[in-house]
Structure formats: structure tokens, C-alpha cells
Amino acid sequence: MEEKTIELITKLALQALEEQQNHTNGFMVPVGVSARHVHLTKEHVEALFGAGHTLHKKKDLMGGQFAAEECVTIVGLKLRAIENVRVLGPCRSKSQVEISATDALKLGVKAPIRESGNIAGSAPIALVGPKGAIYLNEGCIIAKRHIHMSPKDAEAAGVKDGDVVSVKADNERGTVFNHVQIRVHDSFTLEMHIDTDEANASKIVTGSTVRII
Structure with missing residues (x-):
């Protein structure tokens, strides 16, 4: 009986120690590291790259997303631009530009820190592709x-x-x-x-x- 009690106490002590170590280690x-990138609607893909154009996959990403071969130039309100910004697919219901705070300073835009997809009231931005350009009244964010x-x-x-x-x-x-x-x-x-x-x-x-x- 005494041996079983000692065995149980030892087991409980080891479990407590393991939990403490897990809590300490985290x-x-x-x-x-996520670089600046763009999500586009199908309509905007065609506006930037030509009628009937579809994105060409370069690299698979998690969650069914992919880095596309296509890139665009993003332009701020003061006509300051950043070239070769990667487009991610597949197409979304709303276009969105994700940049860093340093990018925002360079472009002259006041991009808020937001979760991806939450673009209501975010910064305006222009995008230029090989076949055309678009202007987003909102859609430029710094990703949370x-x-x-x-x-x-x-x-x-x-x-x-x-x-x-x-x-x-x-x-x-x-x-x-x-x-x-x-x-x-x-x-x-x-x-x-x-x-x-x-x-x-x-x-x-x-x-x-x-x-x-």
C-alpha cells in the first residue's frame, strides 16, 4: 500500500514538473517573414493584366493561397511608387494591399494596422500593371x-x-x-x-x- 502511494505521489510530481516546464518554455x-503583397479581385486582375487574364502560380502557400508570377507597381497619393509587388492568389472578393510601416512612409499613405480582409476605411492606393491601372478608395493596410x-x-x-x-x-x-x-x-x-x-x-x-x- 505504501509503495503504491509513493508511486502515485512520484507520478503526480513528475506531471506537475512537466506542466511547469511547458509553461516556462512556452x-x-x-x-x-511576410513581404509586401497584393490580393486582387478577378475584375482587377483583368484591368491590370488584360481581358481574360488569369494568375499564374509561382509557389504554393498555406490555406490554399499561392504566390503568383504576376507583380504590380503600387503608387501612393504623392505619386511615390514601389515596383515589383507580388500578387497572391486566388482572387478575392475585394482587392487589398499589405505593406510595412516603412513602405507606408515611402508611399505617403496612412495605412492602419488591420487583420487581413478588414479594409473598411483603410488607406487609398493605386496599382499599375502592364495593361492598365486601378485606384482603390480603400484597401491598403499594415497586416496585424x-x-x-x-x-x-x-x-x-x-x-x-x-x-x-x-x-x-x-x-x-x-x-x-x-x-x-x-x-x-x-x-x-x-x-x-x-x-x-x-x-x-x-x-x-x-x-x-x-x-x-
Whole structure:
């Protein structure tokens, strides 16, 4: 009887230690650095690249998205431009431009920090392609930092879709990112997305790992 009691206490102590270590270490997440890019409607694809044009896949991305061969030039209100901005497919219901804060300064636009798809009242921007140009009254944003997760990863991390967490990069900069949104979907691969400004400031590159704290 005494041996069983000791065995049970030992088991419980080991479990408690493991939970404490997991809490201390945090849930590790690989990082993908997201460069400026554009999402387009079918109508806008044709306006920029010609009637009947469809996007040509260059590289598969998570969630059924892909980097297209096509690129455009984006132009701010002061006619300052950034060339060779990658288009991502497939086509969306609304066109959207995602840039960094540094890009916004260069273009002279006041792009708000938003979750992808939330473009109401965002900054205006013009796009120029080989066959034409379009002007968006709204649609230019700085993407809110976020973590893509599968349901299994979310369960392991103890989070759910829509949660907001803090994340730390344990490198020489030791940067802590607050307000990181969790996005959960069956098609997602575990990865935190930050823009080039955030990556450069924290000395992070694609393939680095961070931990939820």
C-alpha cells in the first residue's frame, strides 16, 4: 500500500514538473517573414493584366493561397511608387494591399494596422500593371501580426481562434511581440507571420522560432 502511494505521489510530481516546464518554455512557433503583397479581385486582375487574364502560380502557400508570377507597381497619393509587388492568389472578393510601416512612409499613405480582409476605411492606393491601372478608395493596410495554427496545434498551445497572445524571440534582441492574433483553420500550417519591419528590428528571419509566453 505504501509503495503504491509513493508511486502515485512520484507520478503526480513528475506531471506537475512537466506542466511547469511547458509553461516556462512556452509553445514554440516557427516564423515566416511576410513581404509586401497584393490580393486582387478577378475584375482587377483583368484591368491590370488584360481581358481574360488569369494568375499564374509561382509557389504554393498555406490555406490554399499561392504566390503568383504576376507583380504590380503600387503608387501612393504623392505619386511615390514601389515596383515589383507580388500578387497572391486566388482572387478575392475585394482587392487589398499589405505593406510595412516603412513602405507606408515611402508611399505617403496612412495605412492602419488591420487583420487581413478588414479594409473598411483603410488607406487609398493605386496599382499599375502592364495593361492598365486601378485606384482603390480603400484597401491598403499594415497586416496585424498573427499566428496560423491547425486545430491540433491550437489544442497543444492551449489557445483558440481569435485569441490574442504575447510572443518572445529568444535571440540577442530578446524582442517581445504583444497583440499577436491566433488564427486557426484545418488548412493552416503552424507559423507566425510578421512583416519585414518587425523582422529587421528583432533580427528574425524566416525559419527562426519564437515562443508564446
